[in-house]
Amino acid sequence: MKYPETKKILNQAVADLNQMIAVVRQTHWYMRGRGFMKLHPLMDDFMDDLNEQMDVISERLIAIDGAPYSTLGEYVENTKIPDEKGRWDRTMEERLEILVKDYRYLNDLYEKGLETADKEGDAATNDIFTGFKAANDKRIWMLQAELGKAPEIDA
Template sequence: MAVELRGLTDNARKTSISELNERLADSIALALAVKQAHWNVKGRNFIAVHELFDTVHNNLREHIDVMAERVQQLDGVAVGTAQKVAVASGLQEYPTDLAKAEDHIRALCERYREHGEKLRLAIDATDEAGDADTADIFTAASRTVDKDLWFMESHLE
């Protein structure tokens, strides 16, 4: 049964579903990269960085859920299996040979900057298509990604 949201054109719905699934793939890939770092981090500030990675991972998970649920609200299919995410994510693959906290933080910061840029493009695309609600979801995710990037970059100074 198709969902009809008043005031939302078919083009807006299709644009939003596409953007949501693209950002969902990147968000899941990034969440897995954060967990890779969390499990393998070593160094002088181990506990602080280990706990920071838990926090940023949880922040990503919240936005992942909101994005996937919005796809459903728009009568789409949220695509989030490991196999589909591996193919669909446009983020750089996360290295598995890192151990030092600073190396993990740098690698994650690169991916967070890239993810933030893509979220901002998705804000524009969905807003221009006429779906302000989905644009708002991306705006919230973008704010969180920017804040978490700032927290991680602060460990490098």
């Protein structure tokens, strides 16, 4: 079997990206306060980017003879991003900090994917993780800037 550990990380990413989309959607629906007019539509862009990542990762998994998770049950059972009921009592800052935390988690997963794909000789998957990690770094930077903080990408 070729790339066994890479396949596991790709599938972990499928589950986590599905959950991350739900977290961003919840942010989109439940946000209130200063910055709403610019942040509300920006969440649509975030969801589009995450959907693109999930699609590319799932298709890569299929291309290397894997089987991506494809049910809500599989996503819920396998994600490592926390699930939380929507609430109106969070500030805009709290919502953005949750996004930063979860994007950092995805980047840690992608870093592990880079190391694993490299070890298993899967240059194409390595390239995918590199590009998506860079895109997520930009999201973290932008969210941190909105919060008045330095990017702290390597934090």
